[in-house]
Structure formats: structure tokens, C-alpha cells
Amino acid sequence: MFGLLCGLTGAQPSTPLVDAARGPVPVPDFTAPPLLGNAVNDDQRRPRNYDMQPPTIPHRVDGYQIDKNFNKCLDCHARSKTEFSQAIPVSATHYIDRAGKVLPQISTRRYFCMQCHIAQDPVLPLVNNGFENAEQMAKKAAAAAAQAGKK
Ligand code: HEC
Numbered sequence: 658m659f660g661l662l663c664g665l666t667g668a669q670p671s672t673p674l675v676d677a678a679r680g681p682v683p684v685p686d687f688t689a690p691p692l693l694g695n696a697v698n699d700d701q702r703r704p705r706n707y708d709m710q711p712p713t714i715p716h717r718v719d720g721y722q723i724d725k726n727f728n729k730c731l732d733c734h735a736r737s738k739t740e741f742s743q744a745i746p747v748s749a750t751h752y753i754d755r756a757g758k759v760l761p762q763i764s765t766r767r768y769f770c771m772q773c774h775i776a777q778d779p780v781l782p783l784v785n786n787g788f789e790n791a792e793q794m795a796k797k798a799a800a801a802a803a804q805a806g807k808k
């Protein structure tokens with residue numbers, strides 16, 4: 658009976674629940690995310706991890722205007738502008754509408770660049786990632802097979 662009452666009144670456990678990924682902030686409370694400043698501006702194009710991954714942005718973009726009147730990104734990245742800007746032209750896919758028609762200007766589907774492309778901040782991952790791609794796994798397997806052959 659007492660247990661049932663506790664459940665009904667929402668009585669709190671005596672020690673607050675803490676999740677390691679959230680730090681010391683108790684689970685029912687809100688965490689304050691760190692402010693992102695788009696600090697990475699090294700101009701180094703990063704490798705893509707899978708087919709059709711939108712490349713990440715290797716330069717600062719804060720303050721760039723993107724609205725119905727103007728798109729700062731296209732000032733450099735539009736295919737007609739890259740001769741002067743030396744930016745990587747947006748790929749041909751960005752000029753195709755959803756019916757598969759090739760347009761003379763950027764497709765509205767691709768207008769808001771930062772829906773898909775993101776600037777970077779030098780933050781540590783919350784959870785470490787031991788992912789290996791197929792190439793890395795094949796190399797490891799070949800090295801192991803060579804080792805086994807020597808014995
Ligand atoms: C002043 C010119 C300029 C503007 C404006 C600009 N870029 Fe760039 N961008 C470049 C140049 C040049 C590069 C090549 C790498 C470098 O030098 O940073 C580049 C690289 C990139 C890449 C990497 C492409 C790849 O294949 O790795 C992406 C994505 C990108 N920009 C997206 C954007 C987005 C989104 C915006 C608007 C928010 C934008 N850029 C605005 C000049 C510009």
C-alpha cells in the first residue's frame with residue numbers, strides 16, 4: 658500500500674539520478690549546452706565518410722546572410738562565381754528540382770545550405786567512436802592473415 662502511494666505522489670528517490678553523459682546535472686534538470694562559436698576556419702576540406710554525405714564547412718560562416726533576398730554562400734559557391742572566388746562549385750545535383758529537371762539556377766530544395774552543410778567547432782565527442790570502415794577492416798584482416806601465415 659505504501660509503495661503504491663509513493664508511486665502516485667511521485668516521491669523522489671533519496672539520491673538524485675545522474676547520467677555520465679550529462680555530467681553532474683541531475684536527469685530531471687536541463688543542461689546548458691556549450692556555446693558554439695564556429696571556431697574552425699582552417700580551409701582544409703575534410704574527408705567524407707560515406708557516399709552522398711554533405712561535406713562539412715571548413716571556414717567561418719557566422720554573419721552570412723541567407724534569406725529570400727540574398728544568399729551569401731552562393732556569392733562564392735554558385736557555379737558562375739567560382740572562377741573568381743576559387744570556392745568549390747556546388748555540385749550539379751544542387752540544380753535539379755524534385756521532378757528531376759535541371760534548372761538554370763540553384764534549386765529551392767538546396768537554397769538553405771546549412772540544412773545540410775555545417776560549420777565546425779573543435780569540441781570533443783561525448784562518446785568515443787571506434788567505427789572502422791570496410792577498407793580499414795580489410796587491411797586489418799590481411800595483416801592478421803599474414804601474421805598467421807608466418808607461424
Ligand atoms: C568568400 C567566399 C565564400 C563564401 C561566402 C562561402 N564559402 Fe564555402 N568555401 C569557400 C572556399 C574558397 C572553399 C574551399 C576551402 C576553403 O578555402 O575554405 C569553401 C569550402 C566550402 C565547403 C567544403 C566543400 C568540400 O567539398 O569539402 C562547403 C561545404 C562550403 N564551403 C559551404 C559554404 C556555405 C554553406 C556557405 C554559406 C553559409 C559558404 N560556404 C560561404 C568560399 C566561400
Ligand code: HEC
Nearest residue numbers: 709710711730734745746747748750767768769770772773
Ligand atoms: C538537402 C541537402 C543540401 C542542401 C540544402 C545543400 N547541399 Fe550542398 N551538398 C549536399 C550533398 C549530399 C552533397 C554531396 C553529394 C553531391 O555532390 O550531391 C553536397 C555537395 C556540396 C559541395 C561539394 C561539391 C563537390 O563537387 O565536391 C558544395 C561546395 C556544396 N554542396 C555547397 C552547397 C551550398 C553553397 C548550398 C546552398 C546554396 C548547398 N550546398 C545546399 C547536400 C545539400
